[in-house]
Amino acid sequence: MGNIEEVLTIELPVGENFRIQRCRYAPTQGQSTKRISVVSGIHGDELEGQYVCFLLGQWLREHPDTIKGTIDIYPAINSLGIDSITRSVPFYDVDLNRTFPGSKNDFLPAQIAHGVVNLMRGSDFAIDIHSSNVFLREIPQVRIAKSQEDVLVPLANLLNIDFVWVHDAVTVLESTFAHAMNTIGTKTLVVEMGVGMRLGKAYGHQLLDGLLNLMAHEGILDIEPLKVRFPIQSHVGEVAYLNASCPGLFVPVIDHCQVIEKGSVVGHIVSALSGEVLDEVIAPIAGILFTIRAYPIVYEGSLLGRIFGEKQ
Amino acid sequence: MKRFDIVTLESPNRAPLRIEGFLFGSENTQGPSVAIVGAMSGDHINQLYVASQFVEYLRTKEEEGIIIGRILVIPAVNAYALNMGEKNWPLDKTDLNMMFPGYAQGETTQRIASRLFDTLKGYDYGIILEGRRDQGMCLPYVKLVQSGYEDLECVKDLGLGFIHYRPHDPVETAMLQYNWQLWETKAFSIVFGKNGAIDQSVSNEVHTAIVRFLSKREMLNIPVFEGRKSNIVDPNRITLVKASRAGILISKVTCGTHVQKGEVLGKIIDALSGERLEKIISPCEGIVTCQYSHPLIFQNSIVFRIASVELCCHLETKKK
Numbered sequence: 001m002g003n004i005e006e007v008l009t010i011e012l013p014v015g016e017n018f019r020i021q022r023c024r025y026a027p028t029q030g031q032s033t034k035r036i037s038v039v040s041g042i043h044g045d046e047l048e049g050q051y052v053c054f055l056l057g058q059w060l061r062e063h064p065d066t067i068k069g070t071i072d073i074y075p076a077i078n079s080l081g082i083d084s085i086t087r088s089v090p091f092y093d094v095d096l097n098r099t100f101p102g103s104k105n106d107f108l109p110a111q112i113a114h115g116v117v118n119l120m121r122g123s124d125f126a127i128d129i130h131s132s133n134v135f136l137r138e139i140p141q142v143r144i145a146k147s148q149e150d151v152l153v154p155l156a157n158l159l160n161i162d163f164v165w166v167h168d169a170v171t172v173l174e175s176t177f178a179h180a181m182n183t184i185g186t187k188t189l190v191v192e193m194g195v196g197m198r199l200g201k202a203y204g205h206q207l208l209d210g211l212l213n214l215m216a217h218e219g220i221l222d223i224e225p226l227k228v229r230f231p232i233q234s235h236v237g238e239v240a241y242l243n244a245s246c247p248g249l250f251v252p253v254i255d256h257c258q259v260i261e262k263g264s265v266v267g268h269i270v271s272a273l274s275g276e277v278l279d280e281v282i283a284p285i286a287g288i289l290f291t292i293r294a295y296p297i298v299y300e301g302s303l304l305g306r307i308f309g310e311k312q
Numbered sequence: 313m314k315r316f317d318i319v320t321l322e323s324p325n326r327a328p329l330r331i332e333g334f335l336f337g338s339e340n341t342q343g344p345s346v347a348i349v350g351a352m353s354g355d356h357i358n359q360l361y362v363a364s365q366f367v368e369y370l371r372t373k374e375e376e377g378i379i380i381g382r383i384l385v386i387p388a389v390n391a392y393a394l395n396m397g398e399k400n401w402p403l404d405k406t407d408l409n410m411m412f413p414g415y416a417q418g419e420t421t422q423r424i425a426s427r428l429f430d431t432l433k434g435y436d437y438g439i440i441l442e443g444r445r446d447q448g449m450c451l452p453y454v455k456l457v458q459s460g461y462e463d464l465e466c467v468k469d470l471g472l473g474f475i476h477y478r479p480h481d482p483v484e485t486a487m488l489q490y491n492w493q494l495w496e497t498k499a500f501s502i503v504f505g506k507n508g509a510i511d512q513s514v515s516n517e518v519h520t521a522i523v524r525f526l527s528k529r530e531m532l533n534i535p536v537f538e539g540r541k542s543n544i545v546d547p548n549r550i551t552l553v554k555a556s557r558a559g560i561l562i563s564k565v566t567c568g569t570h571v572q573k574g575e576v577l578g579k580i581i582d583a584l585s586g587e588r589l590e591k592i593i594s595p596c597e598g599i600v601t602c603q604y605s606h607p608l609i610f611q612n613s614i615v616f617r618i619a620s621v622e623l624c625c626h627l628e629t630k631k632k
């Protein structure tokens with residue numbers, strides 16, 4: 001049974017405290033080997049991580065004797081947001097994942113970010129679980145900045161995910177939780193899976209296996225490593241983006257992320273007013289459709305999908 | 313004056329988004345050029361107001377023949393958000409001022425930013441009217457980030473009291489000012505007001521500063537009063553006065569007030585019991601440049617920022 005603590009509190013104006021809660025599992029005997037932080041809910045409209053936290057907690061309660069390290073579970077960083085379908089930090093309307101490393105001397109979101117970094121400082125690993133947003137559905141994937149490739153890709157390969165996407169460093173992403181943690185020596189992986197405001201049970205179980213496997217490899221759990229899938233590596237191919245050519249209602253032909261042929265129809269953009277089909281969305285390359293739009297209203301440019309295709 | 317659409321974007325159901333520009337001065341002028349960008353966010357009402365008042369001002373001045381440069385004013389970038397009380401792009405909630413330099417093949421707001429930026433490139437000067445990114449209100453100040461291409465000399469011609477001159481944050485690499493500078497426009501922001509509201513005296517001050525700038529930089533042929541000698545401040549020279557408690561904030565001073573050390577600046581009361589939780593005392597002598605403007609305040613929020621050069625230097629030496 002884990003130890004539940006309120007680890008960060010900030011007073012709110014009217015008779016309430018903002019709080020972050022943590023459930024910590026530690027070895028029943030002996031010294032802790034390593035420490036891992038499992039984090040979700042930096043975005044308040046992403047709930048897949050909540051389910052993974054539940055599954056992990058449930059597993060750990062059933063297998064207390066296997067725990068050799070310290071396992072910290074933080075299901076709801078933006079707790080105000082999680083409990084109110086609000087992606088950003090309420091009141092300030094600021095994306096918490098653009099305010100790291102934060103500061104004690106700044107506004108509420110920056111204080112939360114600062115508190116979060118301090119809480120997790122000293123962890124050997126952190127797994128930051130996101131579920132895209134309400135617009136897009138993603139297959140389980142880990143996204144890694146190019147500069148961190150050597151350190152993080154081997155770790156990501158343990159996580160039982162489908163895709164490892166190494167992307168060019170964008171300066172804006174220096175203000176994310178993952179960047180802040182990687183900078184202070186905590187190996188931090190960003191998992192994206194599923195869709196905002198919903199739960200996908202299968203993905204939750206898939207990532208649970210990955211977490212157990214990673215912890216087995218790192219000596220945090222005294223169990224045999226699991227047999228996990230080896231993710232597709234982005235460096236062997238290219239990502240094609242499908243953006244809407246016009247505004248309208250996007251009606252997918254393909255409901256789930258899957259392997260598709262070049263030239264196949266991904267969906268249609270239609271006009272609710274005139275009854276016309278405005279555009280047919282065609283796969284420009286063959287490969288795996290790892291992102292598909294979940295929210296039907298689109299403008300010109302709205303992302304409809306992403307396909308990863310291997311180089312010929 | 314030429315009024316034209318810089319960007320139009322069709323919507324699934326509502327009327328198209330139009331970003332309108334107002335262009336003044338002759339096409340073949342030898343004078344320098346400036347673009348002035350107003351509300352990029354749906355709560356930057358004061359910025360919208362100053363920009364549209366400036367259009368009105370230039371229209372009257374145009375007849376007098378005093379416009380010698382080329383002046384483009386874009387009062388509202390995000391009219392969609394303004395028209396529905398939203399701050400950001402209404403569908404995906406992205407901040408248009410976090411999308412620069414834009415990407416013509418990218419997401420909707422990247423495309424909008426890209427098309428807008430295509431128009432903004434090539435201007436000699438770029439003035440961004442910015443609201444705050446927090447719940448504060450402030451004296452008009454210049455925000456100039458260091459990109460390697462910034463021009464500190466020119467912003468002094470505004471004659472505003474304070475220039476915040478500092479290294480750029482990572483997030484600012486996606487903002488207009490930074491990118492505009494990289495394209496060799498002398499770009500800077502004037503930050504002022506309180507989001508969602510219009511302050512007349514602050515608006516007048518910003519208006520005057522822009523007129524002064526355009527006069528000194530030879531885009532308007534008009535005599536102006538000298539402005540202030542600007543103080544260049546970096547964040548280390550500002551004293552932060554923070555709320556130790558959350559509750560209802562009652563402020564006793566306004567932005568611009570010269571306060572003494574030990575002076576009572578305000579109080580925080582318990583929102584439920586009404587009891588006084590904190591008396592906010594100024595730790596130094598200086599000018600209140602910025603204050604928290606929402607009646608409900610959070611623990612550790614910055615209530616006041618006080619510019620006090622001597623005191624801060626003194627504190628720095630004491631710390632060492």
Ligand SMILES: [Zn+2]
Nearest residue numbers: 043046130131
């Ligand atoms: Zn997220």
